[in-house]
Amino acid sequence: MKVHVTVLPKPSVLDPQGAAAAEAIRHLGLEGVGRVRIGKMIELELPDTTPEDEIHRISRDLLSNPVIEDYSISKQ
Amino acid sequence: MKFAVIRFPGSNCDQDCVLALNALQGATADYVWHKDTSLGDADAVVVPGGFSYGDYLRCGAIARFSPIMQAVQEFASAGGTVLGICNGFQILCETGLLPGALVRNKGLHFVCKHQHLRVESTDSRFTSAAQDGQVLNIPIAHGEGCYFADDATLADLRASDRILLRYCDSQGDTTAAANPNGSRDHIAGICNEGRNVFGLMPHPERACDPQLGPTDGLVIFKSLLNSHILQPA
Numbered sequence: 001m002k003v004h005v006t007v008l009p010k011p012s013v014l015d016p017q018g019a020a021a022a023e024a025i026r027h028l029g030l031e032g033v034g035r036v037r038i039g040k041m042i043e044l045e046l047p048d049t050t051p052e053d054e055i056h057r058i059s060r061d062l063l064s065n066p067v068i069e070d071y072s073i074s075k076q
Numbered sequence: 077m078k079f080a081v082i083r084f085p086g087s088n089c090d091q092d093c094v095l096a097l098n099a100l101q102g103a104t105a106d107y108v109w110h111k112d113t114s115l116g117d118a119d120a121v122v123v124p125g126g127f128s129y130g131d132y133l134r135c136g137a138i139a140r141f142s143p144i145m146q147a148v149q150e151f152a153s154a155g156g157t158v159l160g161i162c163n164g165f166q167i168l169c170e171t172g173l174l175p176g177a178l179v180r181n182k183g184l185h186f187v188c189k190h191q192h193l194r195v196e197s198t199d200s201r202f203t204s205a206a207q208d209g210q211v212l213n214i215p216i217a218h219g220e221g222c223y224f225a226d227d228a229t230l231a232d233l234r235a236s237d238r239i240l241l242r243y244c245d246s247q248g249d250t251t252a253a254a255n256p257n258g259s260r261d262h263i264a265g266i267c268n269e270g271r272n273v274f275g276l277m278p279h280p281e282r283a284c285d286p287q288l289g290p291t292d293g294l295v296i297f298k299s300l301l302n303s304h305i306l307q308p309a
Binding site for chain 1: 133134137141169170175176177179180181182183184222224225226258
């Protein structure tokens, strides 16, 4: 199976990339854009039998840093 | 006093650290490869700057799982002296030896310049040779040096006098303009609860040779040497 792990900076963490992108979007004429946050998406190929808690363990301990980031998992 | 300077693939300040330390009377320094599992008979460990593992995933995220880091964690838990500089600071945060994390500079740019720092506490083996409030001039060079910790962690750091260095201007004032990367509370360097692990973004090893400019970085290494001599055997 393919698993997508999405990692985003926590709302409390300064995200200057997101702020710069939001400014550029406004500049391109799209009104009303709110907060923009930039993170990353990691695609994993895993055996179908991989336990859910193992995916969480890897996402929490390696793929994200819980001090500054939140993650979510979606199986494709 | 024997220093072990850890070398990861992508470290690039390891040679500067070894050179600066070996030039000091009473200090010897040698490299330890990241795949080693022992620190030998080192009295102190330096985790140097650079781009370990190409900064892939997050700065320091992969170096944290290098074999030698297990030995560094055990060394630190036993009270051993660990100094993390720049990428080394990021690695120590990722490892959990220091609280918080270092994120992208507020201005998004990589910042490489001399920077004034104020010594906030001399109550540590890393800053004991400095004066309280002393202003140091030491180079910084980083793209991800913005220190972040939540409010509770910051309050704890302040209450326990663990913020050892803050960014300031030449007069020693911590103004917003003198904060090069948006770090919370102008933090440039912090220590752990046991005061034996210190991480800082500036590069003291680049400020040790008068031919290269100010030598304010020496105060960190001299503090370590003094503390080592004073230590009961």
